[in-house]
Each structure stands twice: as C-alpha cells, then as structure tokens.
Amino acid sequence: MTNKDLADLLLPNVSSDVEYYEKKYPKRNLDKKAIVTRFAPSPTGFVHMGSLFASFVERKAAKDTNGVFYLRIEDTDQKRKVENGVSGIINDLHNFDIDIDEGMISETEEIGAYGPYIQSKRKEIYQTYVKHLIEQGLAYPCFCSHEQIEETRQIQEKRKQRIGYYGRYAKCRRLTMDEIAEKVKNGEPYIIRFKSPGSFDNKIKVHDLIRGDIEFPENDIDDVIMKSDGLPTYHFAHVIDDHLMHTTHVIRGDEWVSSLPKHIQMFKMMGFEPPKYAHLSPIMKEEDGKKRKLSKRKDPEAAVSFYHEKGIPVAAVKLYLMTIANTNFEQWYDANKDKKLDDFKFDFKKVSASGALFDVDKLYNISKNYISYLKAEEVYDSLLEWANDYDGEFAKLLVKYKQYCINVFNIEREQKKPRKDYACYSMIKSQIWYMFDELYDNVEHYEFQKISDPEQISQILDLYINKYYSEDDDKETWFSKMKELASDLGYAKEVKEYKNNPDAYKGHVGDISMVLRVALTSKSTTPDLYEIMKLLGSKRVIQRYNKFIKGNLS
RNA sequence: GGCCCGUUGGUGAAACGGUUAACACACAUGCCUUUCACGCAUGCAUUUAUGGGUUCAAAUCCCGUACGGGUCACCA
Numbered sequence: 001m002t003n004k005d006l007a008d009l010l011l012p013n014v015s016s017d018v019e020y021y022e023k024k025y026p027k028r029n030l031d032k033k034a035i036v037t038r039f040a041p042s043p044t045g046f047v048h049m050g051s052l053f054a055s056f057v058e059r060k061a062a063k064d065t066n067g068v069f070y071l072r073i074e075d076t077d078q079k080r081k082v083e084n085g086v087s088g089i090i091n092d093l094h095n096f097d098i099d100i101d102e103g104m105i106s107e108t109e110e111i112g113a114y115g116p117y118i119q120s121k122r123k124e125i126y127q128t129y130v131k132h133l134i135e136q137g138l139a140y141p142c143f144c145s146h147e148q149i150e151e152t153r154q155i156q157e158k159r160k161q162r163i164g165y166y167g168r169y170a171k172c173r174r175l176t177m178d179e180i181a182e183k184v185k186n187g188e189p190y191i192i193r194f195k196s197p198g199s200f201d202n203k204i205k206v207h208d209l210i211r212g213d214i215e216f217p218e219n220d221i222d223d224v225i226m227k228s229d230g231l232p233t234y235h236f237a238h239v240i241d242d243h244l245m246h247t248t249h250v251i252r253g254d255e256w257v258s259s260l261p262k263h264i265q266m267f268k269m270m271g272f273e274p275p276k277y278a279h280l281s282p283i284m285k286e287e288d289g290k291k292r293k294l295s296k297r298k299d300p301e302a303a304v305s306f307y308h309e310k311g312i313p314v315a316a317v318k319l320y321l322m323t324i325a326n327t328n329f330e331q332w333y334d335a336n337k338d339k340k341l342d343d344f345k346f347d348f349k350k351v352s353a354s355g356a357l358f359d360v361d362k363l364y365n366i367s368k369n370y371i372s373y374l375k376a377e378e379v380y381d382s383l384l385e386w387a388n389d390y391d392g393e394f395a396k397l398l399v400k401y402k403q404y405c406i407n408v409f410n411i412e413r414e415q416k417k418p419r420k421d422y423a424c425y426s427m428i429k430s431q432i433w434y435m436f437d438e439l440y441d442n443v444e445h446y447e448f449q450k451i452s453d454p455e456q457i458s459q460i461l462d463l464y465i466n467k468y469y470s471e472d473d474d475k476e477t478w479f480s481k482m483k484e485l486a487s488d489l490g491y492a493k494e495v496k497e498y499k500n501n502p503d504a505y506k507g508h509v510g511d512i513s514m515v516l517r518v519a520l521t522s523k524s525t526t527p528d529l530y531e532i533m534k535l536l537g538s539k540r541v542i543q544r545y546n547k548f549i550k551g552n553l554s
Numbered sequence: 555g556g557c558c559c560g561u562u563g564g565u566g567a568a569a570c571g572g573u574u575a576a577c578a579c580a581c582a583u584g585c586c587u588u589u590c591a592c593g594c595a596u597g598c599a600u601u602u603a604u605g606g607g608u609u610c611a612a613a614u615c616c617c618g619u620a621c622g623g624g625u626c627a628c629c630a
Contacts, residue, residue, distance in 0.1 A: 042630055077629055146628080162556055163626060191628050200557095214558070227628040234630050258558055258625040281560080282623080293623075323578090327567060330578060352567080354560045355623070362566065362579050372592090417592050449589085482588065495587075513588035525590035 001177040007134040009184055010141055014127045021125055025114055025244045034067035036248045040074050043085030047092035047304045048296040049358065050253065050283050056321045057280065058251045059098050060346045071103030072241060073118040076231045092304045097314045114245040119237055126232040129240050130192055130225060138269055139225060141190040142172040143183050164221040165193065173222060192226035198265055206260045209278035209348035219261040235262055243272040254279040278348050281355035294358055301360060311386040311425025316367035326350040364423040372420040376410035386425035394429050397436055407535055408435050411527045419527060434521040435535065447524040450511045458549040460489065460515050465545055471538035475530050486512040519548045
C-alpha cells in the first residue's frame with residue numbers, strides 16, 4: 001500500500017485537490033506594504049476588552065496601509081459554540097466602530113472573495129490539505145486513546161521528560177501500512193497527526209514584530225491536525241486559512257507565542273510562506289497589589305458591553321486603546337489636538353511587550369476631555385442615543401425639551417476652556433437632573449453649606465426675589481445685584497475684602513450665592529448660577545424659591 | 555517540572571552606554587474664582603525588582619536570583 005492508497009483509505013470522500021484551492025484564492029492585488037490581517041474569535045457571543053484591543057490594533061494596522069481587515073470565525077470546537085455567537089461579536093465590534101472589509105456580517109452571511117469565513121464551512125478545504133500531507137507521507141493516523149495518551153504523560157512525568165507525542169512516544173508513527181489498514185477495517189477511531197521533522201536539540205530563531213527575535217528549540221511534537229470529528233485543530237486551520245486568505249500579518253494574543261515554532265514548521269512543511277507575527281500582551285488588572293490578566297468572569301469592565309452601557313464615547317475608548325497600543329501616541333495626540341486618530345500611524349515597534357494595566361481613571365479622563373470639546377448638539381445627540389438604549393424615561397425628557405437640553409449642555413461649553421464634567425453619558429442625568437421639574441419636584445434634601453438655617457435662608461430668598469431678581473439682567477448686573485444683596489445682609493461684596501478683614505463681615509458674597517444656588521437646585525456644586533437661572537426662567541426660579549420659603553416658614 | 559516572555563513612581567510610560575530619570579493620568583498643597591469644574595503654580599522615583607560582572611561611564615550590555623505572565627489538549 002502506498003501513501004496515496006492510505007490517503008484514499010482515510011479520506012475517501014475528498015475529491016478536490018490542493019491546486020484547485022490555490023487557484024481559487026489567488027494572491028491579493030494590493031500594495032506591497034499593505035497589511036492583510038484578521039480578527040479570529042470563537043463564536044462565544046461577545047467580545048471582551050482584550051479581543052477588542054486586538055481587533056482595534058488589527059484594523060488600525062490594515063487601514064494605515066490600505067490593506068484588508070477581515071473577520072474569521074473559528075468554530076472548530078463544537079463545544080464552544082453559543083447560540084447567536086457570531087452576531088454577538090459582530091454587534092460588539094460594530095458598537096465600537098470596528099468595521100470589517102471582509103468576513104462574517106451576520107450569523108450566516110459574509111462578504112469577500114476568500115471565504116467561507118467560518119471554519120466549520122471549510123471542512124472540505126482542510127481535509128483536502130490533510131489528504132495532501134498524507135499522500136506525501138507527512139501525516140499519519142493515530143489510534144491512541146485518551147487513556148493511552150494520559151498514560152504516556154504520566155510516564156514522561158515520572159521520567160522527568162518533556163510531555164508530548166514525540167520521538168519514541170509517537171507510537172502510531174511507526175505503524176505499518178498493514179497495521180493501519182487492519183485498524184481502519186476494524187473501525188477503530190483515529191485522528192490525524194503531522195510528522196514533525198524537527199529535533200528538540202536544534203535551536204530556531206523566530207521573529208516577532210513586537211518582541212523581536214525569540215529563540216526556541218525546534219518543535220518535535222507530532223501535533224493533531226485533524227480531530228475525530230473531521231474538523232481541524234487551531235494550529236492546522238491557522239496555517240491553511242491564513243495561507244489561503246493571504247494574511248500578511250498575524251496579530252494575536254501572546255498565549256500563542258509558544259506555538260510559534262510549531263506554526264512556522266507547519267507552514268514550511270506545507271510549502272507556504274509564513275506570515276509575519278505580532279503577539280500582543282494581555283491587558284492586566286490589579287487586584288490585592290498583584291497584576292493579573294483582565295478576566296471576563298471576574299471583572300465587569302472586561303466586557304465590552306460595559307462601556308456601551310456606561311456611555312463612554314466610542315471615540316474616547318479608541319483613544320484610550322491607542323494609548324495602550326502605541327506608547328508614543330499620547331504625546332503625539334497632545335501635540336496634535338487638531339488631528340484625528342487616523343492621522344496617527346500605528347507602529348509595531350512602539351507596542352509595549354509587557355502587559356498594560358487597564359486604567360479606568362485614565363479612560364474617564366480621556367473621555368471627559370473628549371466630551372468637553374463636543375458641541376452641545378453633539379452631546380445631545382449622543383446622550384439621546386445612549387438614553388434610548390438604557391434610560392427610556394430620561395430619553396423622553398430629552399426629546400420633550402430638546403432645545404432646552406442643548407442650552408443646558410452649552411453652559412460654559414464651546415469656549416477656549418470648556419467645562420469638563422461629563423465623563424460618560426450615563427453620568428449626565430445625575431449632574432443635570434435638577435434642571436427638569438419632573439425630576440426636581442420631589443426633592444427633599446438641600447446641600448446647604450455655611451448658611452443652613454431655614455429661617456435665615458428664607459429671608460435671603462425673600463429679599464432677593466422682591467428687591468433684586470430680574471430675569472432680564474445681563475450677567476454683570478446680575479452679579480452686582482448679588483453683591484448688593486450680600487452687602488445688605490452684612491456680607492462682604494468681594495471675597496478678598498472678607499479675607500483681608502474677616503471680623504468685619506458675616507461672610508462674603510460667595511456664601512450668599514451659595515444659598516441661592518442650593519435653594520434653586522438643591523445642590524452645592526453646579527455650573528454657573530447665572531446661566532442656570534437664565535435657563536430655568538423667572539417663573540420657575542420664583543416658584544422654587546417660594547416653595548422653599550413656604551415649606552420652611554409655615 | 556520543561557520551554558518562552560516580561561519587570562523604570564500609585565498608573566500608562568520616555569530615556570535605545572554619557573549632564574538634575576521626560577511627559578500624561580491620579581494624588582496633595584496653594585493661587586484664581588459667586589460653588590464646582592477649568593486654568594495656573596508647586597510637590598510626588600537620592601534611583602530604574604534584586605545580587606554580581608563588563609566599562610572612564612549602565613535603567614540601558616552580560617550572568618545569576620526573585621517575582622509576574624504564557625504554554626506544554628482531539629480548546630481556541
């Protein structure tokens with residue numbers, strides 16, 4: 001029996017040949033420097049921060065070079081499959097503005113000429129190449145059971161030898177054709193392993209775009225390439241897919257670095273040119289003074305949906321990811337505030353080889369800055385979009401009082417030094433609720449500061465309404481009246497005056513305006529009081545003040 | 555245990571053999587100010603995990619140690 005016969009015996013239904021696929025997926029017609037790369041998740045239904053980071057980098061690298069970024073679904077492990085697992089991923093990517101050039105666009109549909117982009121639909125392709133390897137004598141069936149494998153593992157451990165299917169431990173490699181034929185005839189289950197040509201004593205150097213040269217012992221393990229269900233393992237699928245899809249750069253998590261010798265070896269065995277590799281370090285989290293990988297199970301902030309719910313602008317998340325991705329980005333951005341993220345070119349050399357700690361404070365800071373430079377209307381639109389998803393009641397108010405809301409967002413905005421108080425959209429309601437009667441009506445607690453006696457406060461309000469308050473005043477007049485009011489009551493008109501001579505006054509104008517602020521909003525910290533009064537309008541100002549007076553004098 | 559990678563302040567990090575170890579976030583204090591925020595100013599690593607070595611000179615090069623991470627599946 002020849003190798004060819006063996007191949008036919010093991011894979012009788014595979015009729016196409018390797019040349020067919022090589023022709024079907026021709027080289028891409030792209031610029032030499034163009035990067036073709038992919039995001040290749042399992043269909044688990046969601047994307048976590050680590051993979052969002054990877055896909056962000058992948059897309060950026062492709063976009064910068066007019067290359068191709070595609071989405072390939074790696075579903076060769078049927079156990080891992082989740083209902084609607086593909087659409088969940090697509091949705092998360094979409095929410096973060098990571099659009100693809102090729103690949104899956106829904107649970108079943110795809111775009112692009114190098115598909116199928118879901119591995120379970122590529123079975124025929126993998127098997128064709130497996131068959132090809134068997135024909136060349138480079139792969140063989142293995143009949144070892146799980147128990148047998150476990151047994152050798154224990155022996156290897158006892159002998160303090162390396163664990164794995166290699167050398168003298170690769171029993172099935174030595175099976176004769178007749179023995180194989182016999183076992184197949186008897187219906188013994190098997191898998192296919194490739195014959196590693198490597199030796200552990202040889203050293204090989206592998207280049208990683210981020211880590212530089214890494215030296216490994218050569219791979220000598222006969223890894224499984226086809227499982228008993230006829231689907232390939234990750235390693236084999238990676239080699240076939242990235243070859244056929246003409247991936248130029250494999251950008252993935254660093255859990256794969258140790259398989260590098262294996263992958264390179266397989267590419268060579270297949271006669272394919274290996275792609276370039278870049279292994280990203282995982283995003284870390286600090287807990288009890290120790291760093292550990294950000295975990296989707298333990299850390300809510302690991303789920304990408306967390307940021308969507310929080311209402312952190314996508315642009316801000318991208319800026320943050322970029323600062324982790326390229327260590328020189330932050331300074332570049334600082335010096336080029338007028339430029340866009342697209343103007344910055346991603347550089348593999350500027351990726352840190354050690355894992356970055358995920359810094360939520362920093363993200364919020366970036367987000368705060370970003371939102372502060374938006375126009376009021378943009379804030380309104382984004383906030384409404386967020387509220388439609390997560391706070392229907394608030395969304396109704398936003399719609400009902402559209403222009404009013406925009407005016408509220410415009411307080412101390414669109415100026416050289418805008419206010420920076422919104423870190424994310426989910427926080428805004430808690431910062432401006434008092435501007436809506438619907439939310440303010442049942443207020444009970446007032447955050448009065450220095451002056452807190454209700455009697456006294458009521459007197460101040462009364463005097464203010466009757467003697468000074470006029471809706472039409474401009475800011476200067478408004479403030480000079482405030483000073484008059486302070487003066488009437490024995491408070492200094494200027495803070496400095498008070499500081500110079502504290503004994504001569506009961507306090508200063510700030511103490512008085514604080515009373516007016518709190519009685520109007522219940523809060524001690526608000527944006528500019530004048531603007532707030534202006535927006536609320538005299539009717540509501542007087543109403544709110546009278547409500548307070550009545551509530552405390554009767 | 556074998557093999558690989560990493561380690562600069564609370565955090566992200568710059569410095570790629572040569573003056574006082576950039577910058578940003580966070581924190582603290584002060585100024586400004588009708589509150590807050592903004593802004594401004596100042597402070598925050600006697601030292602680059604650690605021990606040796608090479609050198610006139612080391613965070614930077616070499617070796618050991620410690621710590622952290624990854625991997626060693628018919629999972630990806």
